[in-house]
Amino acid sequence: MSLSAVHGTLSSLKSCQADIGTGMDIVTDVAMDLAEAQDAEGNSGIKEMEAMLLECARLDREINYFVDIVQQVTAEVTTQQPEAMFSLSAKVKEQFTERTARISDRDLQSHPKVAAFKDSIKNSLNQANQESAENMEELDEDIAVTQSQVNFTCPLTQVEMVNPVKNKKCNHHYDEGAILGLIKTKHSQKKKCRCPVVGCGNGDVKESDLIPDQVLRRKIQSQKRQGTRT
Incomplete structure (x- = not known):
């Protein structure tokens, strides 16, 4: 595989990453609708939406790591002999496995869209409670x-x-x-x-x-x- 093909694949991954971000926004919208409904099923649904969002956050982190590693490894290869390309896949796999193994729940919770999700749900619940209490x-x-x-x-x-x-x-x-x-x-x-x-x-x-x-x-x-x- 040529370096140009590798870079083309990375561009496709970044496009997928944008779609993941859009999907996370949609999940947040659905969860906010459930929060505004203020019922038991809504609370259960919000937890499911949060779990889904955390999975998206993990995938987003993994794509970031993969792109970063491939860019670093290919940068090294361009300054070495062409034979170094044969070890490219193994090197990327090794570093990617190592970095993704260190992804913690705290890392996922700190993802900007996960933090925004929690803030949005909190605000929606507070607003719904206030409207209900004051009968506005x-x-x-x-x-x-x-x-x-x-x-x-x-x-x-x-x-x-x-x-x-x-x-x-x-x-x-x-x-x-x-x-x-x-x-x-x-x-x-x-x-x-x-x-x-x-x-x-x-x-x-x-x-x-x-x-x-x-x-x-x-x-x-x-x-x-x-x-x-x-």
């Missing part, structure tokens, strides 16, 4: 829309967010693509990324600080559906 009526639509326009706007793009993420340090929200782009730009300039929200004192926004906010994403999607029906 629906808010006035004009007020709800006004609040949504403020809360759903990315401070970077100044347009409605598509994939909102929350900064766990300062609790501000941004669109995922916009903030990751800013972080990358600042790092290329050897600078720290300051939170773009006016008046925020957080002067070092890191990718590891960002957590997908599935609750907010659902609210944005809900508003879009309401706008379409209107």
Whole structure:
């Protein structure tokens, strides 16, 4: 197998990884629906959804490890004799087995989408309990829309967010693509990324600080559906 074929396979794996991420978002949405239902079957279903999400997190981690190992091994091969290609498969298998054996439950629980899942379910349960206890009526639509326009706007793009993420340090929200782009730009300039929200004192926004906010994403999607029906 040529190195170009190996790199093509890695690209396919990365595409699969994106699909896994989308699947994890769908699982979270289903679990949130169950949490809002507030029944015994819902609680059982949430546990099943969490187990499914952890399996996806493991697969995502394994793909990361595999891609990383193959890239390292092939980089070494290109500087050696062509005969070294024959030992490529064995070397990758050995290192991959070693690294995946060290994946712990803590590693999976710390996966960004698993952390977002738990945060989303907690918020959904709290919201459902609050609505049940207070027997709240629906808010006035004009007020709800006004609040949504403020809360759903990315401070970077100044347009409605598509994939909102929350900064766990300062609790501000941004669109995922916009903030990751800013972080990358600042790092290329050897600078720290300051939170773009006016008046925020957080002067070092890191990718590891960002957590997908599935609750907010659902609210944005809900508003879009309401706008379409209107």
